[in-house]
Amino acid sequence: MPESRAASTSSAHVLEKRRRRRAEILHAALTAFRENGYHTTTLDDIAERLGVRKTALYHYFPDKESILYECHRESLAEIERMIEEAQGRYDTPGGRLAYLIREHVRIMTEGLEGSPLAFEVPALSPERRAEIVAARDRYEGVLRDLIVQGIEAGEFREVDPKIAVFAMLGAINWIARWYRPDGPVHPPELGAQFADHLIGGLKCQPVP
C-alpha cells in the first residue's frame, strides 16, 4: 500500500517526484470536476488527461472520493492562508472585506482552485463533508464579523449579516460556473468590480 508508506523508506527526491505527480493528478481531476461535475467525471476521464490508465491513479489515491477530498483541502488551505494575510492589513472592516473578496476571486480564477469548494461538497462522505463544512462555516463567521463591525462603525447600513454573507459568497462561488481562463473577463477587474459591487451595496441605501 504505497499510499500509507512511511516517508523514511524513500529518498527525498523520490518523495518530491511523487508529490509533484499527486499535484498533477489533482489538477487534472480538478479541471475535469469543474467542467463536468464530480459524478459525471470518471476515473478514465482523469487518467486520460494524464495519458495514463485509471488504475495508475490508485498508486496515489485510495479512491475517487479521496481525490475530491484533497481538492477541497487545498481550496480550504488557500482560503485560510488568505484569512491570515488579511489580519490587521486594512484598518476598516470594509477595507478588509474588500481585500478578502478580491483574494477569494483570485483563488477562484487562478488555477480554478476554489471551484470544488463551491460545489461538489455533497459528494463527500459524511465525515469529510462535516470537516469541510466546518471550515467553510469558520470562514463565513469571519465575513459576518467584519460586516457586524462595519455596521457598528457606521460604515455599513443595517443589514442582516448572515444574508449579506450569503449574497457575497454566492456571487463569488458562482464564478466557478461561468468563468473560463480563456474568456474575456480578467481576474483582477473581476475581483475589483465584485468588491465594489458587493461592498458598495452595504454602504449605500438605495432609493426606492
Add this chain to the structure above:
Amino acid sequence: MPESRAASTSSAHVLEKRRRRRAEILHAALTAFRENGYHTTTLDDIAERLGVRKTALYHYFPDKESILYECHRESLAEIERMIEEAQGRYDTPGGRLAYLIREHVRIMTEGLEGSPLAFEVPALSPERRAEIVAARDRYEGVLRDLIVQGIEAGEFREVDPKIAVFAMLGAINWIARWYRPDGPVHPPELGAQFADHLIGGLKCQPVP
C-alpha cells in the same frame, strides 16, 4: 406506453388525476435533488418519498433525466412568467431590476422551484442542456439590458454589465444551497435585502 398516449382516449378527470400525480413526483424529485444532488439521488429515493416502488415512476416519466428536465422546464416557465410581469411595471431600470430580484428570490424559495435551474444543468443531455442554457441566456440578456439602461440613464455607475449580472445571479442561485424553508430567514426580507444589496452596489461608488 402511457407516456405518449393521446389525450382523447382518457376522460378529463383521469387526465387531471394523472397531472396531479406527475406534479407530486416532480416535487418529491425536486426536493431530493436539492438535498442530495441529481446524481446521488436514486429513483428509489424519489419513490420512497411517495410511498411507492421506483418502477411506478416509469408510468409517468420515460427515464430519470426526463424528471430533471421537467423540473427545469417548470423553473424556466416561472422565470419567464416573471419577466412578462416585469414589462413596463416600473419606470426606472433600477426599479425593474429590483422587482426581478425580489421575484426571482421568491421563486427560489417558494417550493424551491428555481433550485434545479441553478445547479444540475450539466446533468442534462446535450440537446436539453442547450435548450435550458439558451433560455437562461435570454434571461441574463434581459438583466444585462436593464443594467446598460441604468448606466445610460446615470442611475448606475459604469460597471461591466456582464460581470454585474453574474454577481446577481450567483447570489440568487446560491440560495438553493443554504436556504431551508424552516430556517430563520424569511423570503420577503431576503428578497428585499438582496435587491437593496445588489442594486445599491450598482448605484454607489464605494470609497476606497
Add this chain to the structure above:
DNA sequence: TCAAAATTTGAACCTTCGTTAAGATTGTCA
C-alpha cells in the same frame, strides 16, 4: 550494472442503479 523500489498496465470483479417485462391490483364508467 544490478537489485530493489516505484510506477504503470491489463484483465477481471463487483456493486450500484437505471431500465425493462410481465403480471397483480385498483379505479373508471357505462
Add this chain to the structure above:
DNA sequence: TGACAATCTTAACGAAGGTTCAAATTTTGA
C-alpha cells in the same frame, strides 16, 4: 357489475464505472 384502462409491484437484466490484483515496465541509487 363487468370490461377496460390506469396504476403499481415483483423479478430480473445489463451497462457503467469504481475497485482489486498480479504481472510488466521503468526508475532509483549504490
